[in-house]
Amino acid sequence: MDIDFDELTDYAKKFTGLTDEKEACLQEFSSEITPRLPEITDAFYQQLTKIPNTAVFLENRLELLKATHLKWLQSLFTGPYDKDFTALMYKVGDVHVKVNLPVEFMAGGMTLINNQLIANIVDICADDKEKCKKLLTAVSAVTGFSLLIMQQSYQASTLVEELEKFLKISGMSRTLFTNLAEAYE
Numbered sequence: 436m437d438i439d440f441d442e443l444t445d446y447a448k449k450f451t452g453l454t455d456e457k458e459a460c461l462q463e464f465s466s467e468i469t470p471r472l473p474e475i476t477d478a479f480y481q482q483l484t485k486i487p488n489t490a491v492f493l494e495n496r497l498e499l500l501k502a503t504h505l506k507w508l509q510s511l512f513t514g515p516y517d518k519d520f521t522a523l524m525y526k527v528g529d530v531h532v533k534v535n536l537p538v539e540f541m542a543g544g545m546t547l548i549n550n551q552l553i554a555n556i557v558d559i560c561a562d563d564k565e566k567c568k569k570l571l572t573a574v575s576a577v578t579g580f581s582l583l584i585m586q587q588s589y590q591a592s593t594l595v596e597e598l599e600k601f602l603k604i605s606g607m608s609r610t611l612f613t614n615l616a617e618a619y620e
Contacts, residue, residue: 438525440518443587447521451580457573458516464570465512467559468552475551476505482547492536508548511577524581528588538589545582549574 447453480501483489493500507527510520531541552574560567 438522438587440521440525443525443584444516444518444521447580447583448516451576451583452572453516453576453580457569457576458514460569460573461512461577462514464573465509468512468555469509471555471559472505472508475548475555476501476508478551479504479544479547483544488537489540492534492540507581511574511581516577516580521584524584525588528585531585532588538586541582541585541589545578549578552578 480493480497483493484497510523514520528541553571556570556574557567560570
């Protein structure tokens with residue numbers, strides 16, 4: 436399946452409200468939040484280890500996952516939020532599909548991350564409500580953007596699985612199906 440990452444980036448930005456202004460806001464805040472990101476990552480994984488269904492996905496991989504997670508968190512505040520970022524988020528989602536991570540873990544995990552980010556932003560911006568408001572909406576946009584892209588992998592995977600079932604049931608070859616599909620484009 437060919438993916439137009441420019442198109443997907445534009446779509447996800449429109450859907451989540453990740454504007455140039457919000458991107459700049461995140462980047463300007465980077466130096467203030469970056470020192471707290473390792474703590475946020477630790478708290479996130481500490482919460483995950485308390486959820487029995489997530490244990491199988493963490494076994495013998497916790498330190499590697501933390502390092503990858505921290506790098507991703509940092510990218511949320513540095514950008515750029517372009518087709519390469521979108522391709523990376525899609526790949527992250529694809530990895531989650533390949534390890535059979537239930538899709539609801541993605542939304543639940545993003546909620547846990549947002550809870551940590553919100554608490555830290557409110558703490559940092561306690562005396563500046565306007566800055567706090569701008570940062571919270573920017574963080575919501577960029578984490579929503581990331582989640583939307585990652586979940587596209589799940590949808591693509593489902594389509595491939597359904598196609599494989601159809602081909603098996605119908606006895607149709609993939610080549611014939613592709614030729615028919617191309618004839619109707």
